[in-house]
Amino acid sequence: MLRRVRIPIQIASLLLFLYLLVRTVGMGENRLGPPVRIFLEIDPLIGITTWLRTGALHGLMFLSLMTIALSVLLGRSFCGWVCPLGTLSQITGRLLRGRRQERSPDRWTPAHGWKFLILLFVLGGAAAGSLWTGILDPISLSIRSLSLGFGPAIEAIVRGAASALAGTPVGGATDPIYNWIRDRLLAPRPPRFEQGMLLATLFVGVLALSWVRRRFWCRILCPLGALVGTVAQGGILVLRQKEALCSGCTACTFHCQGAADPDHMGGWRPSECFVCGNCTASCKQDGLAFGFTFPRFLSFLRHRGSSQTETVAALNPGRRRLLVGLGLGLLAGPVARISPARAHPAGGLIRPPGALPEGEFLDRCVRCGECMKVCPGNGLHPAGLDAGPLALWTPILRPRIGYCEYQCTLCGQVCPTGAIPRLSPAEKRTAVLGLAYVDPGRCLPIAFATPCIVCEEHCPTSPKAIVLEDVSVGGRILRRPHVDPKRCIGCGICEYRCPLDGESAIRVVASGRTGQGSVFDLGGFLSTRS
Numbered sequence: 251m252l253r254r255v256r257i258p259i260q261i262a263s264l265l266l267f268l269y270l271l272v273r274t275v276g277m278g279e280n281r282l283g284p285p286v287r288i289f290l291e292i293d294p295l296i297g298i299t300t301w302l303r304t305g306a307l308h309g310l311m312f313l314s315l316m317t318i319a320l321s322v323l324l325g326r327s328f329c330g331w332v333c334p335l336g337t338l339s340q341i342t343g344r345l346l347r348g349r350r351q352e353r354s355p356d357r358w359t360p361a362h363g364w365k366f367l368i369l370l371f372v373l374g375g376a377a378a379g380s381l382w383t384g385i386l387d388p389i390s391l392s393i394r395s396l397s398l399g400f401g402p403a404i405e406a407i408v409r410g411a412a413s414a415l416a417g418t419p420v421g422g423a424t425d426p427i428y429n430w431i432r433d434r435l436l437a438p439r440p441p442r443f444e445q446g447m448l449l450a451t452l453f454v455g456v457l458a459l460s461w462v463r464r465r466f467w468c469r470i471l472c473p474l475g476a477l478v479g480t481v482a483q484g485g486i487l488v489l490r491q492k493e494a495l496c497s498g499c500t501a502c503t504f505h506c507q508g509a510a511d512p513d514h515m516g517g518w519r520p521s522e523c524f525v526c527g528n529c530t531a532s533c534k535q536d537g538l539a540f541g542f543t544f545p546r547f548l549s550f551l552r553h554r555g556s557s558q559t560e561t562v563a564a565l566n567p568g569r570r571r572l573l574v575g576l577g578l579g580l581l582a583g584p585v586a587r588i589s590p591a592r593a594h595p596a597g598g599l600i601r602p603p604g605a606l607p608e609g610e611f612l613d614r615c616v617r618c619g620e621c622m623k624v625c626p627g628n629g630l631h632p633a634g635l636d637a638g639p640l641a642l643w644t645p646i647l648r649p650r651i652g653y654c655e656y657q658c659t660l661c662g663q664v665c666p667t668g669a670i671p672r673l674s675p676a677e678k679r680t681a682v683l684g685l686a687y688v689d690p691g692r693c694l695p696i697a698f699a700t701p702c703i704v705c706e707e708h709c710p711t712s713p714k715a716i717v718l719e720d721v722s723v724g725g726r727i728l729r730r731p732h733v734d735p736k737r738c739i740g741c742g743i744c745e746y747r748c749p750l751d752g753e754s755a756i757r758v759v760a761s762g763r764t765g766q767g768s769v770f771d772l773g774g775f776l777s778t779r780s
Contacts, residue, residue, distance in 0.1 A: 252530055260337055287666040293474065296314065297315070298477070300613075303614070309667075339456070343461065343466075357509055366571065367572065367575035369477055375582050380640055381616070393619055401623065437626070506529055599637055601760070604670060621660075621670055627658070630646070633646045653742040681739065684758045685735055686740060711739060716734075716744060717731070
């Protein structure tokens with residue numbers, strides 16, 4: 251019975267996740283479809299670690315407390331019923347392994363304790379100043395990989411197929427379908443992301459581990475699973491094992507998705523059980539049944555000798571492993587913070603509009619990739635290690651690939667933790683990302699006496715931040731651009747539109763979060779902005 255309920259809910263949860271993921275795209279007029287961030291907001295690992303860094307639960311992050319409560323009541327059902335990566339891992343393992351079973355019952359081994367080490371590493375890092383949650387959290391990992399890795403490829407296939415069919419006899423029938431998909435599901439312009447291939451490959455690798463062992467990620471590596479499993483260990487859900495009815499066939503352990511050891515009398519492991527119902531469905535003697543009991547985390551309130559609470563296997567991932575995980579997390583934070591970034595040496599990293607100061611931004615950003623997915627100018631991309639270990643896969647503006655749309659506030663609308671605050675259109679138009687400067691050695695009117703006003707034409711500010719100066723060269727008038735630092739917001743469209751191949755003749759560097767006066771040193775050119 252439990253399995254019959256679980257499967258429809260599991261499929262519905264995955265379809266909802268994928269639907270929201272696809273619908274998290276700009277709808278025009280600065281509107282957004284239903285965002286997928288609700289899955290991040292119910293994620294207790296993200297909620298706890300951001301609370302450790304900031305002392306608050308931003309927005310709807312309090313919903314993650316409901317997942318904790320659910321784990322007390324229904325065990326690790328979030329992993330078995332709701333988590334998209336768990337479901338995809340299960341499907342992948344089923345496809346790769348077919349119906350082949352293990353040669354022996356798949357029991358709990360010390361290797362399953364590694365996820366608790368990773369959990370303590372993440373928690374220790376959050377306490378010591380480094381938020382690694384987004385790299386290892388399954389919800390964030392899934393959104394980032396599918397949005398930035400597979401999403402652009404799928405969009406390219408759809409657009410290419412529509413273009414190929416347009417000139418065929420079936421084109422008239424397929425055009426309305428493509429137009430509907432384009433207007434509701436596709437990005438305004440074909441996206442492409444730095445490290446997209448890497449992110450897609452890593453995700454495929456995570457899923458492929460299910461060929462080695464059923465739901466490898468969930469059992470051995472997932473820090474969210476370790477957190478939910480720890481809560482489940484002290485919860486009220488229990489698997490009642492009837493020894494008198496057990497024939498010792500171990501069919502329940504063969505079909506167990508986790509490593510919960512359901513055939514061990516008194517040895518069932520709540521921290522490893524996904525509450526999938528496979529064990530109860532496979533038992534021909536009806537020797538297993540889920541039920542509820544006295545909360546195990548309140549067992550100290552029971553009288554000695556009371557039989558109200560059934561015994562379960564103790565949670566023992568290994569004391570040394572836990573100490574190592576916590577110690578590494580506490581040490582990794584300070585080490586990562588003093589590791590310098592090499593990207594954009596002239597001015598640092600260019601963050602999304604309105605982003606918090608760098609330290610606070612890194613305390614909140616969970617690297618989910620939603621802001622990059624919704625950027626209509628395709629300007630936001632995941633940072634690499636050249637930005638420093640703490641900034642890995644956080645959003646940065648790459649003006650040569652894309653730009654920040656002047657009227658757009660979508661990135662602040664999708665951010666689940668407030669790392670990018672939600673701005674009004676008026677606030678967005680004055681939000682400073684960086685500062686543009688002209689390279690006189692590459693600029694066509696300056697270096698080659700060739701007319702060009704592309705950067706000034708596309709500058710969106712009013713009045714324009716790029717001013718043209720008439721200069722007489724060889725008997726003819728050339729209009730040379732220069733940047734007014736008091737007007738420039740660093741949106742990057744000038745660098746993006748520059749017609750030169752390779753490096754642009756006008757480039758944007760980070761502003762150092764200017765709101766007050768600051769001084770920039772750009773290749774010997776000093777400019778003061780108020």
